[in-house]
Amino acid sequence: MHIAVIGLGYWGPNLVRNFLSNPDVTAVTLCDKNEERLNNAAKKFPGVRTESDLDKLLADPGITAVAIATPVFAHYNLARKALEAGKHVLMEKPFTRTTQEAEDLITIAAHFGLTLMVDHTFLFTGAVRKMKEIIDSGSIGDVLYFDSVRANLGLFQPDVNVIWDLAPHDISILNYLVESRPIAVSATGMKHYYDLENIAYMTVHYDEHIIAHFHVNWLSPVKIRTVCVGGSQKMIYYDDMQTSEKVRIYDKGVDVNSKEGEYNLRVQYRAGDMYAPQTANTEALSEVVKHYLHCIKTGDKPICDGAAGRDVTAILEAAERSIKNGGQKVALPASVSGNATARRSSFILTNS
Amino acid sequence: MHIAVIGLGYWGPNLVRNFLSNPDVTAVTLCDKNEERLNNAAKKFPGVRTESDLDKLLADPGITAVAIATPVFAHYNLARKALEAGKHVLMEKPFTRTTQEAEDLITIAAHFGLTLMVDHTFLFTGAVRKMKEIIDSGSIGDVLYFDSVRANLGLFQPDVNVIWDLAPHDISILNYLVESRPIAVSATGMKHYYDLENIAYMTVHYDEHIIAHFHVNWLSPVKIRTVCVGGSQKMIYYDDMQTSEKVRIYDKGVDVNSKEGEYNLRVQYRAGDMYAPQTANTEALSEVVKHYLHCIKTGDKPICDGAAGRDVTAILEAAERSIKNGGQKVALPASVSGNATARRSSFILTNS
């Protein structure tokens, strides 16, 4: 397959490198309307074709599929053009600026029978896949809460706030791990430098007794990347800054007997063993590329398809509105469904 | 001085031990209406007087001062009685159940010219005092945000939710370190076991460009106790679970030039040295006791006086209301002022 990578800023070259290493890829074409960026990227990949004219690129019948790694404001138009030109699309996160744009692209891709996949890279890490396996096995019991922190110094984005920049990773992990349907979002944040939040807190609400909370921060002196999933039987703590044993399962829990009234509360704490399962440490992006190519070839639904991308965008949109409204809860559209089970089946198939 | 400790559950015996070790204390009397608790505590302190009848205790003219370590619902009545009996009062946190109760006690203590102090123990740790010193020196610049996490497994309380149980520590640290006046609170939480939240998130809002956020959790598999204070020049990270170097100062910061419009954003990151100042590691509670006795003797205002206690209670009350109202912002009463500077002066005096 011949793949075009559109957008060669920070992330694009990583896509190029991974497509080049994949045995199913016969050629990669680099595309960026900025000639300087295009030439800089080309230098790192001697012998690779370049094209600064998108229309010419899309008109090339030899190109099977594209990967779009531009700033988010350009996502919708580029993806639409590519799909209408018959190309499969892998889109960087965040998928689109609005839920409506996401729905449009889903419809168009379905109409043309093309693969539309969102690069939720973390779903392809050994750590997140191990967490999924453990949660699906039922061993942690019911999920009670999901707490995520993604903080470090920089990289300030000029066009989107810290939620749009960092939270897509964690929201995609949440939606992947937790089957329940989120119903509303509230968020609060602060702008210290220009008209975009650089620190923010977001809560995702459910009908059930689950709460999900996110702390995203461009202004933290220490780099923190943790996800804690509290279950009724066990608890998972995922610390991505660890060099090994990133995922730890704690046999800890609480049994509370409050039938007798709160002043006779009886609480039993369970504190058992901890174990840290071995996780695969292949580069996640090479798995993303492999999965994308697999879905193109087989027609399988990607584990992070357009619907998954839309669900993330819907939560980001709601969070932005909540911040503007002083932190009020904003309901999510009914279309946000988290039909994750179907997607997961496809994924397991791919990787077996 | 002869001191009575009222309430001998979990914390009371720690107060007794510290009063007994203080050279200004000539006698300690233990008081609890529950005879079993009283006797159990008495065993640990052979030769110490006990008294189960509060009225008798308060009628004893030899007793100068009391320390109250009962559940919070009893605080107001006990403190009122003690003050009216002419005893100085040291109250465990949280001070009272309502801001109104706090105001009453402040008024009564002022009327009788008695010392009224709240045991905000963390203000007496070497770590928090070092942070105060650094922030007051101006070296971190303006405070931009305050982020606190206090999480572990247990101890579920039968009468108050996780915010009332854990957040008083962190709110007292916030109010001590940050001079600005908080104006509103929003909070969200989840009850998984009985009718009290066991996990909660709270935001304190300011007029200025400061945001303070708290995560309190009785259901965490790992014990976390961190406070991050982001400044415009430097940043402080306080990790109370470290056995040494608990407070770390990062010479990190960001200079953003956005005059030219957001697409021409220029961001300069500063990442310099980190240093971890040596901090005193005397037991905080012995400093609390020392400060209480000092204030009784001199009439100095305690660094954590009734007003400081009321400010914490006001934030807790507002948080509880916010949770009930789906996370809406709840304004704080105008009395919450954080007249911290005056209190600090007194403290510096005490310790020099």
Add this chain to the structure above:
Amino acid sequence: MHIAVIGLGYWGPNLVRNFLSNPDVTAVTLCDKNEERLNNAAKKFPGVRTESDLDKLLADPGITAVAIATPVFAHYNLARKALEAGKHVLMEKPFTRTTQEAEDLITIAAHFGLTLMVDHTFLFTGAVRKMKEIIDSGSIGDVLYFDSVRANLGLFQPDVNVIWDLAPHDISILNYLVESRPIAVSATGMKHYYDLENIAYMTVHYDEHIIAHFHVNWLSPVKIRTVCVGGSQKMIYYDDMQTSEKVRIYDKGVDVNSKEGEYNLRVQYRAGDMYAPQTANTEALSEVVKHYLHCIKTGDKPICDGAAGRDVTAILEAAERSIKNGGQKVALPASVSGNATARRSSFILTNS
């Protein structure tokens, strides 16, 4: 039982506190020939008897047993007197200055049918007992190596070097965990301040393919307390500075096929799950006291009896000689046998 604690420097008061909390103890008498130390200790334990005259103390028929916590040079004479006066003896580590002294005390205690136990406190920690359980279960395979580091700043001792001060802990752990008989010791060290080593490295050699190495250091900027036990199937890493999960079992190993000659070496690495078993966190010294009293009552052999103490002393003596001889291997006396299995049985009995 009425117990006398002899020697009230740093460690003695901890023994007193633990004896006082034990339900089998009816009285504790404090003994120190230094009146000031005796009075200071007495203040912490109001109502406890004191005695500065050892002979009077030993003449008291009401006293069943003693615990000796003086500097090591006084151990032999004190223990000998106590045993000859018919008192059971619990001795602080290191047991004696010479192997010969140790043998003498063992003989005397056996002659009078008295319990002679050495306070190898770490054998009574949840961590070490869990390690013992795991190694004895066979799950780590054969022990290949034992590596220990015990380093921090201070506490410089005036009479013994850093090996005599710190290594007894780790040697007692080694001898407890590893059944094989050590045959020789080599050691090297450095004196920077006065005529006693403040940093030292020691190797214990075996007939079998086991190596044990110790790093002890009074001059380390960070506090390190680790023991690594490499097994042919799994490996244990014990980090005593962790506040939780001190003991971690790694399902890691190596299979080397070198039959074909070293240039065709085939190595298979196994890197599986890690798990951290829950360990008891009762105070080790209270278990020491419980075990001592149990052995007195039943006549059971203590898990750390005189022979265990002698084995540690023999290794310390050999290490000291090796340092003096430029690091040469010094053979251990044949009596060092590590008849640990018999001792262990007794211990399991005690605690079941």
Add this chain to the structure above:
Amino acid sequence: MHIAVIGLGYWGPNLVRNFLSNPDVTAVTLCDKNEERLNNAAKKFPGVRTESDLDKLLADPGITAVAIATPVFAHYNLARKALEAGKHVLMEKPFTRTTQEAEDLITIAAHFGLTLMVDHTFLFTGAVRKMKEIIDSGSIGDVLYFDSVRANLGLFQPDVNVIWDLAPHDISILNYLVESRPIAVSATGMKHYYDLENIAYMTVHYDEHIIAHFHVNWLSPVKIRTVCVGGSQKMIYYDDMQTSEKVRIYDKGVDVNSKEGEYNLRVQYRAGDMYAPQTANTEALSEVVKHYLHCIKTGDKPICDGAAGRDVTAILEAAERSIKNGGQKVALPASVSGNATARRSSFILTNS
């Protein structure tokens, strides 16, 4: 300059990549007598020349310099041939199998006026260079000890034991940081799988009151890479597994007054601030390549020249002999001088 990289196993491709990125390099030729390895490496660097015949390669007058990354047994012959063909030589560590071989190569390079440099990569890390700067500034006082641990699972080497494989890194750091002349080496180790030690401990002795100790281990469940340098005023702890603040300076120390005899020992402990200076995080190997090319162009002596390589080899040789002799001290040849000051000057020049 046109550079040839000889030996394309594990490390060779890293050299190729770094030479290709250096602006002074016009061409790189890959050389390996094993055609398969050569072709595999060539695939990663499309458009790069290959040559399997060493003689042809060395006969090419267009090639200025070589880098040799073969197993150590081939180092001497390859370097000798290259130098005699007029090529500058960068050699992977360990430099040679014997001190004599090292001396020969030094002589030959001097005779032809060619640059001979050893790739002691760690000397080019931001961490080690910062440590050098701090030690040279005098702020830690006199160096009292150097303690190094380099442990992880694998990579078992078929031809050299764990000391030859891992210790060159740490010995080169020692010799770089500590100006004093090492005089002897003792070592002990254990073979568990085939006829080469997989765990070893080594001590380097000095005339002065310095001790250096190394623990190298292919069989550790956790990856450890620490160097502790104890100074009379301050202490440095370098933990290469940290993702930030790898180098930490502790204002800790001890003042011992033992004039009055050991029983009146007075020890003052100093425990002040810790600070972690910012260190450069450019890839060390790109600095190695830059320094090598600089020395070729200017004739400057490399900071890790043949003499530095010989000093490391001499210590490795002595360690091997010591292990064979049961751990006895083996004197180092008088040529081991650590004339580091001269080398350092050159280096500072290079990088200013």
